[in-house]
Amino acid sequence: MRMTSLLACLALVASMAHAATDNGKKEPDGPPPPPIPSTDSPAAPEPEVTVVQKQDATVTEYRMKGKLYMMRVVPKVGKPYYLVDKEGNGRFNEMPDLGGDNLAPPRWVLLEF
Structure with a gap:
């Protein structure tokens, strides 16, 4: 029984060694992969x-492609x-000073005990 197990193992190892040998046959590689697209977004x-200085205020105008989209008024x-x-229609809405006292952090309740 031991002898047959040993012979079976030897035959298995020999067949695996024979299958693992490279006979110089190499499959040709496919075409090279396409280049990876750049993740760098173009600069905004x-x-x-x-900056326009007036008698009662300083107005800072912000334009993109020649179109006025925002003004900061410092009286x-x-x-x-x-x-x-x-909306880009020429009607300006007033907003409080960004980042001033009106900035409120979110106060969500995630867990309550």
Whole structure:
């Protein structure tokens, strides 16, 4: 019984060694893979900034491709505020100073005990 097990193992090892040998036959490689697209996004265009000094306020105008889309108004007396054209139709809506006292952090309740 031991002898037949040993012979079976030897035959198995010999056949595996024979199957593993390379006879110099190599399959040709396929075409090279296409280059990986760059993950770097193109740089966002910088807005054109114009500062206009008036008697009662300083107005900073932001333009993209020549179109006025936002103004920051800093009055001599009072808080600064923004005028933003959200829809691109020339109508400006007032927004409070971004990042000022009106900025409220989210206060979500995730777990409550």
